[in-house]
Amino acid sequence: MQLDFDLSGPALQSRVLDIHQRLCVEYGCPIRYFSELDSLSELVSALLSHRTKNRDSHRAFLQLRSQFETWEAVRDADPAAVEAAIAPCTWPEQKAPRLQAILRELTRRLGEPLSLDFLADLSVVEARAWLEEIPGIGPKTSAAVLSFSTLRRPALAVDSHHHRVAQRLGLIPKTLAVGPAHAVLAAQLPPHWDAQQVYDNHEILMLHGQRVCHYRKPSCDRCCLLDLCPSGQYREQAS
């Protein structure tokens, strides 16, 4: 079945903006920031949230905070105590030593007291590169630190919902994994967009994946993007 979509150059950029504007109307941009965490706390939160429901990773984060006064104390604690504190999240036995190793590496690089606030003085590209040099920190975590924390920088995060919707819309190839998709999707956004606009882009694509473009059965018949979506049109024509 031949579908007529130009997925390159200016046509792609125009579709990205169309998609953004329609989803902004649907979900009400600007989207309120959900986090008021400082950048280091956001890093810890992001590490705990990997493949974990929000409710469970939030519980793990709160328990960790209540049981240790500082992130330095988490770094120096008995690993078993950290593991017990973050038990509500998935794989606490892996996440506890990884979190402590990252805190030790930050100490080696930055000294004490631990803080990532200096990232505000770097460009987004430099800040992401600095973070991603640390083993255990990938593009999703670096984007979360910069975008979701009180740093409020224009760094695009891509979660599994966002990634799936972008694939179906033809914004990225079906074979492109979520890690490398960060750079491709970020490059499609207008370079002058501010932090709120970049944050909105992530949030609305994620919300659309959660509420309409479901993993198993996307509700293409009630999707405001159907005429812009190769996958949705293919499904409609095939049904």
Ligand code: SF4
């Ligand atoms: S048309 Fe269907 S596949 Fe495309 S974005 Fe909408 S729900 Fe997803």
